[in-house]
Amino acid sequence: MKLRNWQLPLAIVLFMTGILLVSALNALQSEAEPEPRTKSKAESLIAMIETQEKELKDYEKTIDARRDSLAKHQKDIATGKIEVQTLQYELDQLKTLSGVSDVEGKGITVFLDDNNKGYEIAKSKAPEQAKPEDFLIHDKHLLYIVYELRVGGAEAISINGQRVVCSSDIRCMGTTIGVNTSAIGPPFVIKAIGDPDRMSKVLETDTSQYNILKMAGYPVRIEKQKKITIGSYKGSYQFSYTEPKGEQ
Amino acid sequence: MTNLKNWQMPVFITFLLLGLLITVQFRSQQNYLRDLPQQKTEDLILMLKKTNTKKAELEKELGDLERQHRLISTNVSEEETLIKQLRQDITRQKMALGIIPVKGPGITVTIDTPIAYFDMIDIINELWNSQAEAIAINNHRVSSWSKIYWSEQTRALTIDGEAVAFPCTIKATGDPEKLDSGLHLSGGVLDNLDIYGINPKIKKEKELELHAANQPNIEHLKATPTP
Numbered sequence: 001m002k003l004r005n006w007q008l009p010l011a012i013v014l015f016m017t018g019i020l021l022v023s024a025l026n027a028l029q030s031e032a033e034p035e036p037r038t039k040s041k042a043e044s045l046i047a048m049i050e051t052q053e054k055e056l057k058d059y060e061k062t063i064d065a066r067r068d069s070l071a072k073h074q075k076d077i078a079t080g081k082i083e084v085q086t087l088q089y090e091l092d093q094l095k096t097l098s099g100v101s102d103v104e105g106k107g108i109t110v111f112l113d114d115n116n117k118g119y120e121i122a123k124s125k126a127p128e129q130a131k132p133e134d135f136l137i138h139d140k141h142l143l144y145i146v147y148e149l150r151v152g153g154a155e156a157i158s159i160n161g162q163r164v165v166c167s168s169d170i171r172c173m174g175t176t177i178g179v180n181t182s183a184i185g186p187p188f189v190i191k192a193i194g195d196p197d198r199m200s201k202v203l204e205t206d207t208s209q210y211n212i213l214k215m216a217g218y219p220v221r222i223e224k225q226k227k228i229t230i231g232s233y234k235g236s237y238q239f240s241y242t243e244p245k246g247e248q
Numbered sequence: 249m250t251n252l253k254n255w256q257m258p259v260f261i262t263f264l265l266l267g268l269l270i271t272v273q274f275r276s277q278q279n280y281l282r283d284l285p286q287q288k289t290e291d292l293i294l295m296l297k298k299t300n301t302k303k304a305e306l307e308k309e310l311g312d313l314e315r316q317h318r319l320i321s322t323n324v325s326e327e328e329t330l331i332k333q334l335r336q337d338i339t340r341q342k343m344a345l346g347i348i349p350v351k352g353p354g355i356t357v358t359i360d361t362p363i364a365y366f367d368m369i370d371i372i373n374e375l376w377n378s379q380a381e382a383i384a385i386n387n388h389r390v391s392s393w394s395k396i397y398w399s400e401q402t403r404a405l406t407i408d409g410e411a412v413a414f415p416c417t418i419k420a421t422g423d424p425e426k427l428d429s430g431l432h433l434s435g436g437v438l439d440n441l442d443i444y445g446i447n448p449k450i451k452k453e454k455e456l457e458l459h460a461a462n463q464p465n466i467e468h469l470k471a472t473p474t475p
Contacts, residue, residue, distance in 0.1 A: 052299035087334035094341035105468035155469035166392035169377035242352035
């Protein structure tokens with residue numbers, strides 16, 4: 001009776017062990033022996049999978065590298081965009097100064113016309129001596145007034161709509177006056193942006209060209225303005241002989 | 249109690265063995281599952297299909313990246329071109345304004361005796377008229393805000409607050425022939441000066457160097473806003 005006490009559990013355990021061992025052996029056998037006829041097919045499949053897996057790893061590496069380089073390029077573009085903006089701003093500022101863009105600001109307008117009345121009077125007094133050219137506005141008058149305006153601190157000047165830039169020439173072209181090689185005629189309207197008082201003061205100096213014309217009886221006047229607009233220089237800035245000195 | 253000990257030991261050993269057996273079997277099962285040679289053919293085919301799909305996906309991704317790369321490379325080169333153009337344009341504007349040093353062929357005009365400020369203006373105007381590209385009076389670069397005038401205080405021809413010393417040399421870059429013939433036009437600047445016994449010496453030069461003018465002091469001027 002005493003023996004029975006442990007015999008039964010042991011019997012159960014051993015029985016279970018038996019079953020487990022059998023199933024384990026079964027499993028081992030079935031796995032270890034795939035159908036022999038498909039063995040070569042399986043091997044080639046395995047080889048293919050292994051190759052594929054290697055390729056996939058390579059792809060992943062390449063993709064990673066490409067992503068990095070793309071990110072770098074994108075950063076370069078962003079940096080470039082900032083540079084473009086900076087350069088564009090600088091160029092705009094320079095164009096405002098050089099006359100290539102329309103500008104505005106306070107300033108004066110100078111009106112000048114031929115002294116027709118003076119000529120009529122002179123003719124009536126002494127018909128033989130009165131020369132019409134002595135009563136006209138000449139290229140030199142305009143040229144000197146432009147330089148007087150510059151002495152007065154003019155920042156932009158135009159004559160009858162022609163922007164006067166650094167290299168502008170004012171000269172006689174037959175019976176007309178050429179500014180930037182465009183013919184203009186009376187009446188003349190000179191616009192100048194700058195301090196209105198300073199510019200007027202220079203023009204009204206005794207020895208100034210403007211004052212000389214005024215004294216001679218030419219119909220001239222100055223108008224101070226809070227805001228005047230001056231159009232852009234339509235000519236070109238070509239440098240065929242000159243180049244920057246040193247690095248720019 | 250001594251009875252119990254008798255069966256306890258074998259049961260304990262048996263259970264221990266049972267536990268080990270189960271563990272070992274589980275482990276080996278796991279390994280079989282991972283080992284390709286242990287896979288069923290259908291499973292292998294399935295795996296191959298999966299790797300094929302993944303490969304196709306990666307290829308597509310790589311293609312996308314390459315496309316983006318090409319696109320962005322074009323953008324980079326376009327941007328580089330734009331930056332180059334902007335720099336060139338800026339240099340040109342600076343040359344026009346006279347705010348950078350320049351060099352080139354041209355002429356020098358040397359005047360020994362003092363001249364009136366309007367004579368100086370006439371000479372400068374004639375040089376611009378003859379397509380001068382840059383002008384300097386005694387190394388003082390002429391710009392569009394240069395102030396050329398007679399100073400009552402110093403009794404001197406003055407440019408931008410600086411008395412012009414004589415003999416004075418005017419340098420102008422451009423076509424030497426054109427500049428020379430411009431000054432020599434009959435009834436021109438030189439003829440006018442000749443009346444007063446002033447005969448400037450004109451010399452064609454292969455290479456002249458001109459300093460930069462100061463940056464303009466702009467207070468009132470601003471670009472008209474473009475709509």
